[in-house]
Amino acid sequence: MRFSFSKKLKIIHAVAEVSPYSKVGGLGDVGYALPKAIARLGHESIIVTPYYGLVRKKGIKKEKLGYAESIKVGDKEFPISFYKHISIDGLPIYFVVNEELYGAHQAVYRAIDDESLRWIVFNLAVIELIKYIKFEADIIHAHEWHAGLIANYIKTIYKHEPIFQKSVTLFTIHNLYHQGTFFWQHVKKETYDKGTGAPPVDKKFRRYINYTKRAVLYSDIINTVSERYAKEITTPKFGAGLDQYLKRRKNRLFGIINGIDYEIVNPAYDKNVYVNYDVNSLEKKLKNKKHLQKEVGLSVQEKTPLLGVVNRLTEQKGFKLIIEALPTLLKMDLQIVIVGSGQKSFLKFFREVARKNSSKIGVYSPFTEKMASRVYAGSDIYLMPSRFEPCGLSQLISLRYGSIPIVHHVGGLQDTVTNYDPLENTGNGFVFTRYNKDELLVAIARATESYKYKEKWNKTVYRAMKQSFSWELPAKKYIELYLRALKIKNHQKNGS
Template sequence: KYFNNGDLEFYDAVNFMKGGLIYADYISTVSKTYAKEIQYEYFGEHLDGLLRSRQDTLFGIVNGIDYDVYNPSKDKNLYEGYDVTTLDRKADNKVLLQKDLGLPISRRMPMVAMVTRLVAAKGLDLVVRMMDEILQHEDIQFVLLGTGDKAYEDWFKGLAWRFPTKVSANIYFSNQLAQRIYAASDIFLMPSNYEPCGIGQLIALRYGSVPVVRETGGLKDTIIPYDKYTKQGNGFRFADYNAHEMMYALKRALSAYENYEEWKQIVENAMNSDYSWKESAREYKALYEKLTGSEA
């Protein structure tokens, strides 16, 4: 019955997701931008037409992180705890990570980091295209942690071989090292091709590592471009999935880093951003109350 009436039929096969979308009272996903993106063919996985027809009952509520777990002042994985009022201790974390990873020790050397799965969706093609050029022309350190497709693993190993004093490629996963990288790094790179919400940028904000992200999904919703005139914003963004745009966004961040007071303002804005579950829980509660007809 439900196949023949079209509710489950999907290109001569059965799609229970389609059925769920049709019969749900409300539909929610993990960011407002992603809720819009999935109404278009590129992101919609052939369900974009159905999602467009349900747009009045489609909601995007961004994920949060546990601020008790992700707390740089209490995180036992870090070399040294810190908060927004003790940013010198963040630099201490950088020095100790540089020592452990065998990189030249410098408190003022900008450290760019990625903690990621090594898969195409994370925008690694852009990194592969531009990172050699960036490292040749910029005085930076680049630290990577993650595993994934062998081609990317091998490429990052090669990058570390070509730039042994600038690159640390850690092709494994360690929660302790991940937390230390968030704490030590100055800039957190997330050039994702798509990212429904993203957790990495939220952790980075909490630890004062300024995100450089592509404008997609939750990255667009949570990272506000810094404006040096209003002193508002918590990171840097680029719009198109383009390697040169990524490079220019990263260079904007590096340029801001050269101005100590300006960079301190951006880091403070990042750490004062609130992406705990508090606001997201309030939105979910309101949605469920609307669903049950129990709104206040």
């Protein structure tokens, strides 16, 4: 693959979460790491995100811009201002300020009746910021549904604005199952968003705006976070009701796997692990295992394989499958540590099982970065049986920490984890293809049996930790995608 970087690009990233300011999940990691990696390639990369109450509490150094206008949605006006902050890596981050919608609340996302209003205002504020600072963007990069209306507005209400005439809009799908402030499966026919024209502003209809659908229809180019997932979402099985629209635009749909920032995600530097280690000091990983076993109340057993799970407690992440497999797992010579927040019924179930089997299962909730790091460092095997997975960052982290992943052969997991072959001594994990309890149990049995053969196992750990999934290559692929999008737009403009 060839990359041409002779043109210095100007890119603006609109994203709901930005680590370390407002991270909720993997989107927050991408929201900072990708712009950072692109900037390191010599391009101008800026970020726009809301100024939540939790950001204010961090007390960051910032400059207030002179903009003081209001954005009208329906019959109500919302005063908007902007803060500019320069990150430790020199990245300009612009915060959208409105006390009612963002500043008065500590949460990034809110389960309220008119949550859609917050994101309508955010999308419009991004556009107004571009105009105000006169940022002649080559690329307006909208991440996930929260920024999904930007292309829609630029192609409708703002279509005659001179500053947007040369800009290309790119929409990144991080998880197609999230399309707005509603569950797409539950939308009734009378509230179904056709996705045409400017987004509705009436409260009765705006709660049903399908942000993702409108982004798919109006963006110049679309990508998702793995090559496999880009293909999967054009099918009814994974398309979440939008497969027909994605299939029509498959020539503008691409997949780029996410990366990991190894300056942050690295057992050699991670301040949260018990003992720092690297690929040349694997004996220290065993110390992490013993510390973890003690902390979560497991019996300290050096030779028993310890399975780690760090994820949202949802059906998508495979917890229903784990529950089905649990009666058999409790009879096997293994231990399990689960760290996460999410569905209350799952948490209640696992806590009850852990109470009755305290030497074999440990549960820690709510999720914390500290405990997540300790599970990655202390576990021998990482369990990630997602039903579907757009990209997945957890398996990439587990590889760097030397916790060998067990994954379902789907999406980004398929693109990053290769099945272990004991005869050839190749592969970096254990993969099952059919999504059922028996297949999962076979994969776990293969992993725990392989763990007994320490010489080969350590070679697998060494191979996993030496792999690089840094942001450098994905950033280059994004630059290539940006250039391709600009080329397409120029051809359309010239009528060729």
